[in-house]
Amino acid sequence: MMNLEFMINTISLGSLYALLSLGLVLVFGILKLVNFAYGEYLMIGGYGLYFSATVLHAPWWAMVVFGILAAILTSYLSELAAFRPVRNKSANALLVTSFAVSIFLQNAVLILVSPRARAVPLPPIFSQTVNIYGAVTPVRNLLIIGTTISVLILLSLLMKKTVLGLAMRAASDKFTTTRLMGVPANLVISAAFVISGLLAGISSIFWIGRSASVDPVTGAAPLLIAFIATVVGGMHSPAGAVVGGFVYGLLFNVLSITLPASMISYRDAFMFVIVVLFLLIRPEGIIKGGYTEERVG
């Protein structure tokens, strides 16, 4: 039953990558900013899990809530304190600010907690496996898939059925015109950061769930994955991010089983080469932008 196992693993990895990418692309859509501090929201979410378990001795569900809230709060506050003051300056100012926030958060944790990794005690369900028609897979893989499906449904309901979602979609199309409709800029931007933080927090549970530990640079790898997946999928729509996440997960797993054992440590190099080759052929990513016209006049 190699195939079913491979499928479940790939879908769950793709789901995790899709969640990661979605959080990055939501902010990009509105601010046109690749937020390099995004990985740190996930990292702080991890410390939220760690402290709620070790200091508060919280039950697992409270850990989850605590971790997610920590990520949301970090994301929201970084917008308020760091991005908002430079928003009107330039795209480069925003980008540099995102690096600054990233470094600040990493160092804050390094100084206040420890440079060393901390073990995050997770409920046993994270390490258990199940047997589905002969395919053995960790229970957390199924949790990831279920969570991702729920998140995608809720998020598309929010974007399609609520006025806030409508305003956010409009703002990622034409920001100034959206403001001229009376939509407050701060509202849509804060909302984007809150949702981005939420997605980082949820991803954090599953990301940390794989290694059961967190350290100050835990955010680096997921940021890179989210960034590459969104570029591959297409930066201009949430759909692109999701597709990119799944494609990237598939690529990763295919390379993992096809590369000979001696080459497996070069897997990332292979991934990057494939991604670069793909982008040469299709620089706008798998999903192109919307119907937005060229400006006239």
Add this chain to the structure above:
Amino acid sequence: MTPMLTVENLSASYGVVRALNDISLEVNEGEMVALLGVNGAGKSTTLKSITGVLRPVKGSIKFLGQEIANGKPEATVKRGLSLVPEGREIFGTLTVEENLRLGAFVSYQRDRYKADLKEMFELFPILEERFTQPGGLLSGGEQQMLAIARALMAHPKLLMLDEPSLGLSPAMTDQIFELIKGLRDRGSTILLVEQNAERALGIVDRAYLLASGEVQYSGTAEEIRRQVDIASVYFGGDDAAPCEVTQ
């Protein structure tokens, strides 16, 4: 009677580029006023200053007696000022319906919204046909209608239109001008920005002529026609070709 909109000694710039130099203008309630000028004269910059998109260097902008010169763009529509932007600025990925819903963002009330939609469908039947399609799939003229309808959904006290005839066929231009005239006859107060001076002067009460960021002439449509040789300065009618102001 105090004017609805008063712009006084307004100057604006983009970095070091001075785009407006000490311009003053007024729009009274119930009036339709044109702001004319060639490419780069500063027409859109004037509207950007009024809507808070661009912060003026100096000067005052009063709407209904209130100073709005340093307001935010999102406050504009709440005050009763709606803009039909240059190049239409339709939300291309959003449906026609969603575009109109955003137009009603600040004034939304369920029953009134429904009634307003009905009214828009009477003014622009095409919008009812295309109601569920993405705005980006509409033709240029249809998008212009959508942009106007979107602005009207907010029940503006003053409607500002930035070159509504830009890029449209002569037939479509006729239709749009007819429509703007209709809005004015219904009692709307309108500030119309146009390069098509000939056409604009045909429907407005008064006009200001901008050149290089300064008001060169102002007066009633008649007066402007008398003072300025429109055909030589503008590519006004359908017959003249675009040309620059010679100074």
